[in-house]
Amino acid sequence: MGARLWCCQPAPCRTAVAQGARAEPAGSEPDRPPLPAAIAGNSGLCPRSHCLAGGALHAMRRICLGLLASLALAGSVWAGEAAYKAVFVYKLLDFVQWPDATTSGRRLCVAVSDTDWPAFRALEGQDGLKVERLLRDASLANCSVVYLGEMPTAELSGWARRIEREPVLSVCENWRCARDGVMLGLGLENSRLYFEFNSQVMSRSGLKLSSRLLRLARTVY
Structure with a gap:
């Protein structure tokens, strides 16, 4: 069993993260929530002692900070669990290598509820992401x-069969689905995000996951 991805608890870092939020630029869509500066690469928002357990990898720190950035959206329509997962998926792009080895033209396709959709839609345009x-x-x-x-x-099984052997990173909202043909399954436990990973599915797709992130998986199949 791999290490758990224990990201920070919200309370110690709430103020620091909120200070990193940036205003919505003029002329942008009025119904699109602003993204915090941490998503765009600001890595100085939270004291390390509050965010990470001792000996945590640098990769964990980057992901943790990205997840905490969602707390700056308190009061917005998507502040909550969906925001944690949306920002985690965005940060995953730094740790995945696609067969074409390019970073342009990345497209995130989401099948979520109307309630969760704004959290993912708000990532539009970040580093060229569609x-x-x-x-x-x-x-x-x-x-x-x-x-x-x-x-x-x-x-879910139908989606997994469609994605199989395609150069597509598949992520699901239930950690158990990593056992059933999806590459990465997310879970929340005591307000902390963790994931399980299916290495066989990723191998068939031709994608490669950074070993730094792989070591943080709760379970690898």
């Missing part, structure tokens, strides 16, 4: 990452 909502029968040809929200097991 975000689109995924309908049940939509093509996956242009997707770099597919995020699957809560759905019945049969529907």
Whole structure:
């Protein structure tokens, strides 16, 4: 069993993270929530002693800071669990290598509820990332990452079969789904985010995950 990804508890860092929030630029869409500066690369928002356990990897620190950035959105429509997961998926891009070895034209395709959609939509444009909502029968040809929200097991299995052997990173909202054909399953325990990873599925896709991140997986299949 791998190490747990124990990111910070909200309380110690709430003030520091909130100070890192930036205002929505003029002329932007009025219904799109602002993103905190930490998402754009600000790494000095939180004291290390509050955010990380001793001996944590630098990779964990980067992810933790990104996740904490979502707390700056307290009071917005998507401050909450969906924001943690959306920012985690965004940070994953730094640790995944696609077969084409390019970083441009990345597209995040999400199949989530109306409630969770704004959290993912707010990532649009960050480092050139494109975000689109995924309908049940939509093509996956242009997707770099597919995020699957809560759905019945049969529907999740159908998505997993469609994604199999495609150069697409698949992430799901239930840690158990990493056992059932999705590459990475997220879980929350005591307000802390962790993930399980299916190395066999990723190997078939041609993608490569950084060993720095892999060591943080709670379980690797």
